Amino acid sequence: MKLGFIGTGALSAAIVTGLKAVADNEVTVVLSPRNEAIAADLASRFADVRVAADNQAVLDACDVVMLAIRPQIAPEVLTALRFRPDHHVVSLVATFSQEAVAALVSPASRITRAVPMPMIAKRQGATIICPPDPDIATFFARLGTAIEVANADEFAALSVATATFATYFKLLDTLHGWLQNHGIADPTARDYVASLFKALGHAPDTAPEASFLHLAADYATRGGLNEQVVNQLTDKKLFDAFAESLDSVHRRITAPRRG
Ligand SMILES: NC(=O)c1ccc[n+]([C@@H]2O[C@H](COP(=O)([O-])OP(=O)(O)OC[C@H]3O[C@@H](n4cnc5c(N)ncnc54)[C@H](OP(=O)(O)O)[C@@H]3O)[C@@H](O)[C@H]2O)c1
Structure with missing residues (x-):
């Protein structure tokens, strides 16, 4: 898997830290350059983690892209990017529906929503995923527990607990x-x-x-x-x-x- 992050903040840092604690993972990670200090720190600590020149360079280098930016800036950031039809987009933006993300990342259409916990850095806690997706469930199951739900209403209710x-x-x-x-x-x-x-x-x-x-x-x-x-x-x-x-x-x- 070539995994990219748009937004390198607290949650991305936790995911990458947990991921790189898994000894046998074959995931290469490309980070967007903001936050600069967090991205540079992760790249210096882990093999196969590098910082891209900009957000578009992240997309161009990855097949799975996690959206880890705050909702307030997501429309402006995402509409400026060129997604590919084969991108698998994993949105961590809790307040954006599947349809809202789809409208922003077209022509990419494989979209999974996920809500990890900060404890994922220690490979603890559960990540809820909607709709069920075997690749993303396997990814998050290695970093704790993955809970897949098919129903968007159930996903919203579970998200409230976080x-x-x-x-x-x-x-x-x-x-x-x-x-x-x-x-x-x-x-x-x-x-x-x-x-x-x-x-x-x-x-x-x-x-x-x-x-x-x-x-x-x-x-x-x-x-x-x-x-x-x-x-x-x-x-x-x-x-x-x-x-x-x-x-x-x-x-x-x-x-x-x-x-
Ligand atoms: N933290 C959690 O426990 C948690 C759990 C579930 C879901 N979420 C969701 O996950 C998303 C990320 O949360 P977070 O806690 O990681 O937030 P965060 O720490 O604020 O990280 C967001 C990052 O986005 C960067 N950014 C700002 N403008 C950007 C741009 N134009 N392009 C690329 N990156 C940009 C920021 O960089 P600068 O610092 O340079 O501004 C910041 O590092 C949010 O939507 C949040 O609701 C978070």
């Missing part, structure tokens, strides 16, 4: 800050928070039949401290507000063209 990562860390940061305000210095405070949530992250695997609500109940002893916090936050409608945010992300992702 909008919660920052909130998760904000929760951990709130706990961390609270501990520090109560005299617990680092590394104890940070290590304790990280260790707690790492263990909790494994709980669904160790009880595969249990729903998340069941796990919440398991951890909330009646009259206990966990029950107190979850009840107080429920009374303050925190979880309703969270669900409303998911709805608004969903509306943005499913809007006719972009968010």
Whole structure:
């Protein structure tokens, strides 16, 4: 595979880093020159990774091209490029539908949408793919887990879940800050928070039949401290507000063209 990236930012860097950790991969990578520092760093760290002179040179050198630019600039950047009919375009731009991408990359018509996670750099986490595509599924399966969905509505709903990562860390940061305000210095405070949530992250695997609500109940002893916090936050409608945010992300992702 000759893989090109239009847009060399955080996500491209994570994908290339994960990819090049796979010992036997035969993928050559061509990067667009922006971001200059990230592209130069990747090219210096890995064999078979080089920086092209411009975006068109990326297309001319690759058969699979990942679109890893922000949605705000995608129309301007993509309409300036000459795609070939045989290009396989993999769009990472979460807010662009299949049809919107197709209109921008014509005459290329083989288009796959994918939502990787930043943890792909460590070959962890799942990448959702729509529509199913054996080549792209194989590619992302080597970098973690690949989940293929045929239905664009399902893909949109699953994409919403990826909008919660920052909130998760904000929760951990709130706990961390609270501990520090109560005299617990680092590394104890940070290590304790990280260790707690790492263990909790494994709980669904160790009880595969249990729903998340069941796990919440398991951890909330009646009259206990966990029950107190979850009840107080429920009374303050925190979880309703969270669900409303998911709805608004969903509306943005499913809007006719972009968010
Ligand atoms: N990060 C994630 O976890 C994640 C997950 C799923 C989907 N996505 C989607 O993936 C896409 C990339 O996300 P990201 O986090 O990697 O964003 P990012 O770090 O901002 O990377 C975007 C890159 O595009 C470059 N760029 C700007 N103008 C360009 C142009 N004319 N031609 C080529 N490249 C240009 C930027 O370079 P400069 O720095 O020089 O401006 C930047 O390095 C976005 O659509 C995002 O929504 C991201």
